[in-house]
Amino acid sequence: MPELPEVEIVKRSLKNKVNYKKIKKIIISNRNLRFKVEKNFENILEGRSIINVSRFSKYIILTLDNYIYCLIHLGMSGTLHLINYKKNEKITNMSFYHSKILPIKHNHIKIKFSKFMIVYNDPRRFGFFKILKNEKELKNFFKRSGPEAISSSFNLKYVQNKFFNKKKNIKNFLLDQNFVSGIGNIYANEILFYCKINPFKIARNITYKEINKLVKYSKLILNLAIKYGGSSIRDFKNTKGVTGLFQNEFKVYGKENKNCSRKNCQGKISKFFISNRSTFFCNLCQK
Secondary structure (H helix, E strand, O other): OOOHHHHHHHHHHHHOOOOOOEEEEEEEEEOOOOOOOOHHHHHHHOOOOOEEEEOOOOOEEEEEOOOOOOEEEOOOOEEEEEEEEEOOEEEEEEEEOOOOOHHHHHEEEEEEEEEEEEEEEEOOOOOOEEEOOOOHHHHHOOOOOOEEEOOOOOOOOHHHHHHHOOOOEHEEEEEEEOOOOOOOHHHHHHHHHOOOOOOOEEHHOOHHHHHHHHHHHHHHHHHHHHHOOOOOOOOOOOOOEEEEHHHHOOOOOOOOOOOOOOOOOEEEEEEEEEEEEEEEEEEEOOO
C-alpha cells in the first residue's frame, strides 16, 4: 500500500497536470470498488473544473470549482495513469505506478480532459472514489484521524498524552491512523530503527527521550522519503517513470538476517509479525 510519501508524490504530479482543467467526461467500467461508486458520480464531476489537488494522510483530494470534493484512495494496488490523446492510448506515457503497458482489464474509471485523460487502474479494487458535498463533510470524514506525522500537531505533548497508561505496543500505535495519519508498515519499521525502539515495546513504557526521538525521526524520515521520490517496492515509479530512491536508504525493512547497519552494532535484523504485518528490527540495538 502506498504510504504518505508515495501519495504525496502522486498528489504533486496530479496537481501539476489537472489544476484548473475542466473535466469533459467520466467513464466508469466498474463501480464495485472498496465502496461502490455512487450513481450520480458522472453528473457531479462532468463539466466541472478542478481548482486544487491536495492530500491528507493517504488520501488525494480533488477540489471542484463549486467546492464539492472528490476523495481518492489508492488502496493496496490502485494506480493513476495519464494518457495523452495524441499518443497510443495503450501506452502509459506517465504513470504514478509506472508500467509500459496499461492493463485494460482493471481500468475502472476514466476522467477525460481536453488533451488527456486520467485512468484509475486497480486489480484488487481496495481503493475508492468518494464525493463529499461540502467542507463540513470533508472535515467530518477526517474528524477521527490523527495528525499527520509531518505536521506540527504531532509533537511531544500530543504523543505523551496518547501514550499515557496505554498497553498497546509502539508498532501498532504507529500504524493506527487515529493516532497518527500517513505512516504505514514500511516507514513504521524504519522510524523505530532510527529511534532504537523495539517494536514490541509497550507505549506506556516509552521514555520521554524516546518520544522526542519518535517525533523527530517520524518527520525526518517521511520528509526524506518525499525528497527521494518515495520508496519503490515492486513497481512504484514517479510520473516520469523514474524509480523512487528511498528504498536504497532502508535500514531494516526487507533485510531479514542481514547485519545491522548501525555503527558498532553486532546485531542482526529479525523478522516477526505484529498484527499480521511484517516487522523488521535489530535484535540488539532496538531495546
